[in-house]
Amino acid sequence: MTKQYLMTPGPTPIPEKIAEAMAKPIIHHRTPQYMEFTKAVNGNLKKIFKTANNVLTFTSSGTGAMEASVVNTLSKGDTAVVVIGGKFGERFAEICNAYGVNVVPIDVEWGAAPDPSRVEKALKENPDAKAVFTHLCETSTATVYDVKSIGNIVAKTDAILVVDAISGLGSDEFEMDKWNVDIAIGGSQKAFMIPPGLSFCAVSKKAWELVKKSTLPKYYFDFKKYDKLIEKSDNPWTPAITLVIGLEKALSIIMAEGVDNFIKRHMRDAEFVRQYLKELGLEIFPKSPSDAVTATKVPKEIDTSKLIKSLKAKGVIFAGGQGELKGKIFRIAHMGGINREDLERALGILKETLKEENIKV
Amino acid sequence: MTKQYLMTPGPTPIPEKIAEAMAKPIIHHRTPQYMEFTKAVNGNLKKIFKTANNVLTFTSSGTGAMEASVVNTLSKGDTAVVVIGGKFGERFAEICNAYGVNVVPIDVEWGAAPDPSRVEKALKENPDAKAVFTHLCETSTATVYDVKSIGNIVAKTDAILVVDAISGLGSDEFEMDKWNVDIAIGGSQKAFMIPPGLSFCAVSKKAWELVKKSTLPKYYFDFKKYDKLIEKSDNPWTPAITLVIGLEKALSIIMAEGVDNFIKRHMRDAEFVRQYLKELGLEIFPKSPSDAVTATKVPKEIDTSKLIKSLKAKGVIFAGGQGELKGKIFRIAHMGGINREDLERALGILKETLKEENIKV
Numbered sequence: 001m002t003k004q005y006l007m008t009p010g011p012t013p014i015p016e017k018i019a020e021a022m023a024k025p026i027i028h029h030r031t032p033q034y035m036e037f038t039k040a041v042n043g044n045l046k047k048i049f050k051t052a053n054n055v056l057t058f059t060s061s062g063t064g065a066m067e068a069s070v071v072n073t074l075s076k077g078d079t080a081v082v083v084i085g086g087k088f089g090e091r092f093a094e095i096c097n098a099y100g101v102n103v104v105p106i107d108v109e110w111g112a113a114p115d116p117s118r119v120e121k122a123l124k125e126n127p128d129a130k131a132v133f134t135h136l137c138e139t140s141t142a143t144v145y146d147v148k149s150i151g152n153i154v155a156k157t158d159a160i161l162v163v164d165a166i167s168g169l170g171s172d173e174f175e176m177d178k179w180n181v182d183i184a185i186g187g188s189q190k191a192f193m194i195p196p197g198l199s200f201c202a203v204s205k206k207a208w209e210l211v212k213k214s215t216l217p218k219y220y221f222d223f224k225k226y227d228k229l230i231e232k233s234d235n236p237w238t239p240a241i242t243l244v245i246g247l248e249k250a251l252s253i254i255m256a257e258g259v260d261n262f263i264k265r266h267m268r269d270a271e272f273v274r275q276y277l278k279e280l281g282l283e284i285f286p287k288s289p290s291d292a293v294t295a296t297k298v299p300k301e302i303d304t305s306k307l308i309k310s311l312k313a314k315g316v317i318f319a320g321g322q323g324e325l326k327g328k329i330f331r332i333a334h335m336g337g338i339n340r341e342d343l344e345r346a347l348g349i350l351k352e353t354l355k356e357e358n359i360k361v
Numbered sequence: 362m363t364k365q366y367l368m369t370p371g372p373t374p375i376p377e378k379i380a381e382a383m384a385k386p387i388i389h390h391r392t393p394q395y396m397e398f399t400k401a402v403n404g405n406l407k408k409i410f411k412t413a414n415n416v417l418t419f420t421s422s423g424t425g426a427m428e429a430s431v432v433n434t435l436s437k438g439d440t441a442v443v444v445i446g447g448k449f450g451e452r453f454a455e456i457c458n459a460y461g462v463n464v465v466p467i468d469v470e471w472g473a474a475p476d477p478s479r480v481e482k483a484l485k486e487n488p489d490a491k492a493v494f495t496h497l498c499e500t501s502t503a504t505v506y507d508v509k510s511i512g513n514i515v516a517k518t519d520a521i522l523v524v525d526a527i528s529g530l531g532s533d534e535f536e537m538d539k540w541n542v543d544i545a546i547g548g549s550q551k552a553f554m555i556p557p558g559l560s561f562c563a564v565s566k567k568a569w570e571l572v573k574k575s576t577l578p579k580y581y582f583d584f585k586k587y588d589k590l591i592e593k594s595d596n597p598w599t600p601a602i603t604l605v606i607g608l609e610k611a612l613s614i615i616m617a618e619g620v621d622n623f624i625k626r627h628m629r630d631a632e633f634v635r636q637y638l639k640e641l642g643l644e645i646f647p648k649s650p651s652d653a654v655t656a657t658k659v660p661k662e663i664d665t666s667k668l669i670k671s672l673k674a675k676g677v678i679f680a681g682g683q684g685e686l687k688g689k690i691f692r693i694a695h696m697g698g699i700n701r702e703d704l705e706r707a708l709g710i711l712k713e714t715l716k717e718e719n720i721k722v
Contacts, residue, residue, distance in 0.1 A: 004386060006386070006387065008389050010599060011388075011389060011599070012387075013386065013387065014386070020384070022603075023380045023381070025365060025367070026367065026374065026556055027367070027372075028369050028678060028680075029372070031678075059422050059558055060420050060421055061420050061598035061599045061600070062598070062599065063580075063597075063598045064420070064581045064598075067580050067581045098578050098579065099578045187599075189599060189602075195602055195604075196420070196599045196600065197420050197601035197603075217459050217460045217461065217578065219455065219456045219459040219460070220421065220422075220424050220425045220428045220582075221581075222459075237422035237423070237424045237425075238372070238424075238548075238550060239557065240556065240558035240604075241372055241556050241557055241558075242383075242556040242603075243556075243558060317389060319389075
């Protein structure tokens with residue numbers, strides 16, 4: 001059996017200890033025993049989000065939490081500024097459109113980060129805008145956005161700042177409270193080292209004020225239903241028990257390392273990957289690369305799908321491009337359970353493969 | 362360590378083979394390898410639902426799929442008939458209310474099944490009603506409803522029949538197509554023997570006609586987005602990979618036994634539990650008991666929470682009553698991974714405990 005090096009930006013490999021915790025006999029969710037897990041998760045998630053706000057946990061993919069951030073804060077006919085520089089910016093715009101929210105798009109070249117002054121301009125031109133939607137890392141382009149500067153701008157207005165931090169959280173530097181982020185969104189299958197199926201929304205006081213006024217319809221993702229029970233470490237619906245138990249274990253591993261050490265390790269691994277690729281003669285695609293995932297430009301001579309297939313046969317699983325980047329980039333994740341040793345081995349296999357296929361870069 | 366007998370109506374125990382399948386190294390969801398799992402799941406779910414319709418799989422608790430059945434078929438101001446005979450009937454009404462759908466309630470005494478003629482009457486009095494919402498098993502009262510007769514009535518009208526079969530599916534007899542059910546809803550943590558986190562909607566042609574006209578807003582639960590990809594065994598969002606892999610294993614175990622044998626075994630186990638309880642002098646609560654879960658009346662002299670606690674200390678976990686039945690009943694599930702041997706042992710412990718606590722019934 002070839003060892004598998006799963007290096008996609010979600011799912012990421014599940015460390016053995018976490019897989020074991022999830023494989024234990026299942027317990028009921030309305031028991032003190034389970035609520036202890038929930039309590040620990042709720043407390044430790046705050047440390048990752050760097051917030052004093054509650055972090056609500058949903059059973060859904062990240063898209064569910066993105067929808068939750070729209071339906072809980074806005075009303076039909078409201079205006080929202082949406083930064084669109086990749087597939088996930090497009091997704092925020094689609095969700096707004098589905099709910100009758102007017103979108104003021106800030107179109108950004110794929111692979112570039114938005115200039116924060118464009119957010120300032122959009123808010124000045126649209127003083128009625130209730131929210132700005134953007135990302136920490138736009139996963140499709142592996143680009144990190146300057147959330148801190150955007151936060152400074154949005155904080156001076158009545159609008160809230162909603163940040164999809166799904167792929168970046170735990171890998172890219174992020175400070176929810178210090179950076180004036182009002183809703184921060186996370187997902188389980190990234191730096192959290194557990195399978196997909198959980199998503200998160202941390203919600204600021206400013207955002208709660210909008211929640212009170214929001215009239216968009218909601219039920220399953222209704223923030224109020226979750227927040228009402230969070231102090232009791234309870235959940236309005238049957239939660240994804242095994243995933244929450246896995247998350248408790250994952251967070252205890254991260255806490256033992258220390259959140260800042262955990263993030264710094266991602267920074268060093270990301271830098272290592274970027275240097276290695278440059279030495280191979282490959283070009284990093286984004287102008288401001290994320291520390292969660294690296295996107296590499298593929299020279300025209302290279303058949304990307306063939307390269308990804310050759311690597312896969314050797315156990316190395318990289319992701320291709322999405323949307324307009326299909327065939328133009330490949331992406332290597334270095335988050336969560338992906339460690340330096342695995343990165344070295346996988347990049348070594350990439351080097352060999354490029355040589356074997358006689359690809360000069 | 363005391364062996365645990367988890368006999369709650371969700372979650373149910375996870376057989377070892379299924380836990381092992383879920384603990385294997387995770388794979389990426391946009392791969393032929395994963396799509397094989399999805400394909401097998403999609404095919405075998407049809408056999409459990411007894412339908413030729415596609416069964417859509419969501420990452421959510423059952424409540425998410427209940428919401429999906431409303432938002433995909435109805436429009437604001439539409440009228441829906443909702444059978445309310447327990448906590449989950451109330452939930453359908455709450456979802457309709459949240460989305461501006463007018464509810465014509467059929468209030469049923471908790472523990473009784475609705476007389477199908479009341480559905481006929483409600484539809485005659487409300488000829489504009491677009492849908493009837495009801496249950497196969499109302500989990501909170503452990504009552505099975507006569508879906509077949511209700512299906513005959515609704516089929517003669519323009520309304521669709523939506524059945525929450527979350528707890529009943531796989532345990533209570535159910536025939537989606539033969540019984541004229543238009544949307545059948547399932548959940549993973551019941552007879553399917555896997556942890557909570559997946560929910561299902563099987564959708565009939567008649568329901569798809571309503572989907573085309575529905576204007577309620579939706580995105581994450583949008584049927585069309587799932588259906589568009591189902592033929593490719595793909596999913597619009599990152600699915601709960603490990604749960605789907607567990608489900609594939611569970612369904613293969615059920616198929617090896619045969620769907621009808623699987624259901625007949627539940628019928629026999631349910632009958633065994635009911636007889637045992639009657640011999641202990643306890644009274645079965647519902648008038649038409651489900652084969653998924655049994656609810657037992659608790660004589661006034663018995664302190665239910667104390668009894669449930671004493672049993673828990675011995676490893677036997679039964680569920681109490683919900684809503685207005687709190688303290689009045691306890692519920693024993695006999696679905697999925699709960700086998701006869703475990704039921705015998707757990708009921709034996711119940712018998713001992715009643716004797717020890719000097720409870721005469």
